[in-house]
Amino acid sequence: MSDSYLRLRNIVKSYDGISNAVDDINIDIAKGEFITFLGPSGSGKTTTLMMIAGFEDPTRGTIDLDGKDLTVQKPYQRNIGMVFQNYALFPHMTVAKNVAFPLRMRGAPRADIGRRVAEALELVGLSRFSERHPRELSGGQQQRVALARGLVFRPDVLLLDEPLGALDKNLREQMQVELKRIHREVGITMVYVTHDQTEAMTMSDRVAVFNQGRLEQVAPPLEVYGRPLTRFVGEFIGDSNFLQGRIEAGANGKLAIDGIGPVCAASELGAGAPAGPVHVLIRPERLRLIGKEPRPDLVATVQMRVEGTVNYGDSLLVMGQSGQIPLRVRIAGMESGDVREGRTISVGWCADDMHLIPGS
């Protein structure tokens, strides 16, 4: 990205000097962007966040904010807010005192503090609770207080470390919407850490996928979902079918899929696609159930024996085998017809439904 605001360059973190918890991370985050660090636990996303906050020092590499080196600053010198998973509200202070804390620490004038605390509580919809103590609030309310406290001093960046992890599902979805609204209203740069792919997909401008200390891909949610750069990203985000295939030299848009045969993949393959083994990703909702009428648009059809179904109401997930290949098919609820365990169905896909990732 050209308009880089928060810039991480070649960040390495090693605790033991042998293995790297974070291994050569490079990200450019734009001003006002909502970026999510997504990955399984132990993938280095939280460690990276801690290095931006200043609670961990990178072993190597630089972190710049607006062109200035951040790594030479102590956490309290960086103008970076942080929201923790367990809220980390000060239990001995009222909501108002909690939110006023960063302003007091900066020596803001008293009248100013009162006004800005009121504004911040208004923003998160907690004006009525200013004199309560944190323990008198629900988890969702406490997290809003933490949010108000992290925003009230107008930080350059707000870091959120799995902030919704401790909330139940309904509240989590409500808070996701709320967080997006606040992000729109305040326009502050937010770095959000989560292992929940749904959160990452629904909230982010871009998603950075971490795996084993490395960055696998940084891209907008739809691109991460539709055009993953690695097999890990394809499997970690969303439901997936992976077939093993091969592009032969000079095959001119032809792809050989193991157990299925040659398939035309013209739209995915440029004329000069390099030969070699490829992973073929087909999302379950891109596999189409074939009825009686002919479908000339399909590049492949296979017979699949149904071994199990999960009904989600709006859709039906069908799990089964086509020869030796396990397949997952998601069909819209209305089209599911009489798909049942033990039956054999025909499914097919178009060239556009495949995404190819080089490798074996």
Added chain:
Amino acid sequence: MAGVVTAAPATATGPAAIPQGPGAGSVPWLLLMPATAALVLLFVLPIGYVLLLSFTDPQVSLAHYQRIFAVPLYTRILFNTFATSLTVTVICLLLAYPLAYVISRRNDWISLVLLICVAVCFWTGFIVRTYAWLVILGNKGPVAAVWQGLGLGAPPQLLFTSFASTLGMTHILLPYMVLALYSVMKKIDPNLLRAAASLGARPNAAFRAVFLPLSLPGVVNGSILVFTICLGFFVTPILLGTPKDMMISQLVNQQIEELLAWGFASAIAVVLLIATSIVLAIYNRFVGLDRLWG
């Protein structure tokens, strides 16, 4: 037998059918009996007897109590007891706070070693530790030897002074203070201090605004423990201290052992008991006795 047979289907109908007859209700009381009997026999009765003695020995009167508060010697001992206890408490607090802070905040071998040291100290009998001070501070002890080795002349009288007694009591009660502080400090979420830092608080400000207030319950608990134990402390002051700066329990001992004045000794003991109860009552009013052990 018939009752048992008819009751069986009722209990089998569901897990909610917990027996609640009059017979079942008395089981908890039966279980409480041994402890209650022991308390009454070994605690309530003797204290009642002491109370009785203080009013009746040798004849029924309030004379003993009048004497305690009228004779300057005794009010001075009373005052000295409180002053010494306060001194020991304050010194313990000043020494224990940084120690407990380090033990609770570091998560490495240093905190483990320190914690083990405190625990060993805690489990070593206080009589053993008192005798150790007798050796250390004695005329032929290491302190005197170093003093003479430095050519400073005759060593000062260390043993049998209020200094020695205060030192000994501080040493013996320090683990109580450390553990009371530690148990509270350990529960302070480290993320709170990180949050404070991310909100712009320098380490000193974060300590003052967040850590110190949250550790105050430990300060109160530890101080109450040390202060109340100190008020009635007997062995250490009598072995290390001086009769000139007597503590109240030494006075009780003296009255019984040397003067056989059971009535007067009982009255002093009652005053000590009341004083301790007042301290605990104040604590209970503002904090709650159930929180004394963390």
